[in-house]
Amino acid sequence: MSTTNPTPTASPNPAATTQTPTRPRPEPRPVEELKALAEAGARELAGDPAGGVPEANPADVIRWVSRNFDTAACAVACSMADAALPHYVAQYQPGVDVLFLDTGYHFRETYDTRNEVARRVDVHIVDVLPEQTVGEQDAEFGKDLFARDPGLCCARRKVAPLKKSLNGYELWFTGVRRDEAPTRTNTPLITFDEKNGLVKVNPLAAWTFDDLLDYSRAFDVPVNPLLSQGYPSIGCQPCTRPVAEGEDPRAGRWAGSTKTECGLHT
Numbered sequence: 001m002s003t004t005n006p007t008p009t010a011s012p013n014p015a016a017t018t019q020t021p022t023r024p025r026p027e028p029r030p031v032e033e034l035k036a037l038a039e040a041g042a043r044e045l046a047g048d049p050a051g052g053v054p055e056a057n058p059a060d061v062i063r064w065v066s067r068n069f070d071t072a073a074c075a076v077a078c079s080m081a082d083a084a085l086p087h088y089v090a091q092y093q094p095g096v097d098v099l100f101l102d103t104g105y106h107f108r109e110t111y112d113t114r115n116e117v118a119r120r121v122d123v124h125i126v127d128v129l130p131e132q133t134v135g136e137q138d139a140e141f142g143k144d145l146f147a148r149d150p151g152l153c154c155a156r157r158k159v160a161p162l163k164k165s166l167n168g169y170e171l172w173f174t175g176v177r178r179d180e181a182p183t184r185t186n187t188p189l190i191t192f193d194e195k196n197g198l199v200k201v202n203p204l205a206a207w208t209f210d211d212l213l214d215y216s217r218a219f220d221v222p223v224n225p226l227l228s229q230g231y232p233s234i235g236c237q238p239c240t241r242p243v244a245e246g247e248d249p250r251a252g253r254w255a256g257s258t259k260t261e262c263g264l265h266t
């Protein structure tokens with residue numbers, strides 16, 4: 001794995017616009033009903049590894065979602081590190097909404113990947129924008145908030161916009177994998193996301209980084225070129241550095257600080 005420097009940029013994506021979902025969404029079912037569904041799904045898909053019944057694979061998980069949820073009620077979160085999850089979900093839920101958190105601080109390669117996914121995968125990209133542009137945030141909080149208080153920066157540019165954009169959906173898919181970090185080792189396939197008030201599904205939880213690359217190659221799925229340039233985990237440009245071979249894949253995120261998660265999955 002090389003550690004070639006990418007093309008850094010803090011420019012917002014010229015193609016990005018705030019979009020609304022293309023199809024009308026059904027009124028979300030009551031929280032208690034969604035919780036019961038999440039618990040039932042978790043039981044059904046967990047298998048019984050000790051008894052020889054394996055945990056469900058990603059296709060089984062997404063099929064379970066398709067049986068129980070309208071496509072319009074589902075959203076896929078995607079960082080544009082790769083498009084394996086949107087591609088996989090779109091096989092069963094074509095045209096599904098894909099939420100891209102456009103923080104204004106992404107690498108040029110990430111915006112290029114977003115545009116490639118919009119062209120080649122049967123999904124509807126929803127660019128989720130923070131309330132403030134980078135310039136407006138600088139004016140209120142001072143330049144480079146990420147360097148002084150990354151927790152506040154992530155809260156304003158990722159966590160709050162995601163929470164707002166998830167409002168009205170019943171379920172969101174994420175690409176979180178157990179092998180990404182010690183904080184993600186116990187990631188379930190399905191859970192109820194109390195913080196955002198909807199079902200959370202992690203179909204690729206059991207995948208390794210190599211599984212992700214194998215799937216992307218097999219189905220010619222867009223992949224962020226930084227993944228093969230020493231960036232196994234890609235976030236905002238100011239807060240992401242390449243990692244060395246064998247290093248923790250997320251060691252390049254907020255390097256030099258105690259922060260390990262942006263708050264979307266904690």
Ligand code: SF4
Pocket residue numbers: 103105145146149150151153154155157158235236237238239262
């Ligand atoms: S990853 Fe860095 S730049 Fe991006 S929102 Fe968080 S602190 Fe801000």
